[in-house]
Amino acid sequence: MSTPLEQDASSRTRDQWLDKTLRPLAWDEYIGQGTVKANMQVLLQAARERGHAPEHLLLYGPPGLGKTTLAHLVAKDLGAAMKVTSGPAIERVGDLAAILTNLGTNDILFIDEIHRLNKAVEEVLYPALEAGVLDIIIGKGPSARTIQLELPSFTLVAATTRIALLSAPLRSRFSGGVFRLEFYTNPEIEEIVRRSATILDVTLDAGAAEAIACRSRYTPRTANYLLKRCRDYAQVHKRELDTELVDEALDLLGFDHLGLQEVDRILLRTIVEKFAGGPVGLSTLAAATAEEEATIEEVYEPYLIRSGLLERTPRGRIVTVLGYEHLGLTPQQTTNQRSLL
Ligand code: ADE
Numbered sequence: 001m002s003t004p005l006e007q008d009a010s011s012r013t014r015d016q017w018l019d020k021t022l023r024p025l026a027w028d029e030y031i032g033q034g035t036v037k038a039n040m041q042v043l044l045q046a047a048r049e050r051g052h053a054p055e056h057l058l059l060y061g062p063p064g065l066g067k068t069t070l071a072h073l074v075a076k077d078l079g080a081a082m083k084v085t086s087g088p089a090i091e092r093v094g095d096l097a098a099i100l101t102n103l104g105t106n107d108i109l110f111i112d113e114i115h116r117l118n119k120a121v122e123e124v125l126y127p128a129l130e131a132g133v134l135d136i137i138i139g140k141g142p143s144a145r146t147i148q149l150e151l152p153s154f155t156l157v158a159a160t161t162r163i164a165l166l167s168a169p170l171r172s173r174f175s176g177g178v179f180r181l182e183f184y185t186n187p188e189i190e191e192i193v194r195r196s197a198t199i200l201d202v203t204l205d206a207g208a209a210e211a212i213a214c215r216s217r218y219t220p221r222t223a224n225y226l227l228k229r230c231r232d233y234a235q236v237h238k239r240e241l242d243t244e245l246v247d248e249a250l251d252l253l254g255f256d257h258l259g260l261q262e263v264d265r266i267l268l269r270t271i272v273e274k275f276a277g278g279p280v281g282l283s284t285l286a287a288a289t290a291e292e293e294a295t296i297e298e299v300y301e302p303y304l305i306r307s308g309l310l311e312r313t314p315r316g317r318i319v320t321v322l323g324y325e326h327l328g329l330t331p332q333q334t335t336n337q338r339s340l341l
């Protein structure tokens with residue numbers, strides 16, 4: 001069973017190890033997120049110059065945009081050790097107490113998926129963040145008493161894909177800043193693909209980098225994944241990694257020219273075919289596609305919205321004209337179909 005702190009590298013798969021290898025290790029290697037980077041660097045330099053641990057930071061945005069990487073860069077910048085855990089891994093108050101009491105002075109504590117912390121654990125976290133103390137209740141009933149442990153100074157860097165699920169009191173504890181990570185631009189993703197190709201010792205031309213970027217959902221994690229799969233394809237077929245190969249390999253993998261996978265197309269098609277293009281509510285859509293609401297909202301929708309294929313309105317989700325075109329349909333076709341029923 002894994003402990004609340006992340007498993008060590010020996011138990012990771014080779015792909016996870018490769019992902020770590022591709023991770024930027026210095027600010028100047030980190031491409032994109034310019035505003036977040038610039039703000040963080042000011043905060044870190046100011047804290048370093050004053051000899052303090054920086055205040056707590058929250059990073060949010062869709063998966064795969066580099067929240068964990070940024071946390072590592074914060075630790076590296078400060079020359080601090082980083083302990084890594086996640087909301088679901090901290091099941092009990094005792095788990096959090098163990099983590100906090102094992103921190104060294106000025107360590108970084110990274111909690112991924114912080115929106116999944118349970119209430120009891122969250123309550124214990126507040127005084128730790130605000131006053132640097134751990135309140136422990138000993139005993140039960142009338143004889144119960146609280147003892148307070150002084151914690152070393154530390155900085156919490158937390159990440160979430162779902163900022164709306166964080167309680168207001170928890171959100172307000174991130175006095176260092178709340179940073180929103182944006183989708184990357186295609187030129188930024190191309191640069192990331194070229195950097196990763198160099199690390200992986202893969203030769204690819206400009207067309208290939210662009211073709212991978214176009215299917216990468218503006219997301220570095222996806223770009224690196226697609227690059228690795230193209231490298232496999234080139235090796236197995238003993239071919240150059242060029243544009244033609246990228247198109248073949250990624251078509252086979254089920255990523256179309258906009259980076260949509262079958263599940264994305266099913267979502268769009270369901271709205272068009274079962275709900276006349278929308279509006280349709282999230283729970284209805286989840287039931288109709290057998291996907292979880294949270295997965296639709298966190299993983300699939302942000303990219304479909306950013307690509308202009310889907311709109312989120314107060315009355316529900318709507319497929320746009322671009323969305324219809326991507327499915328090879330026109331809005332007129334569904335209207336005609338409905339009038340035939
Ligand atoms: N690999 C993953 N994310 C990256 C980024 N933002 N910059 C450079 N390489 C990356």
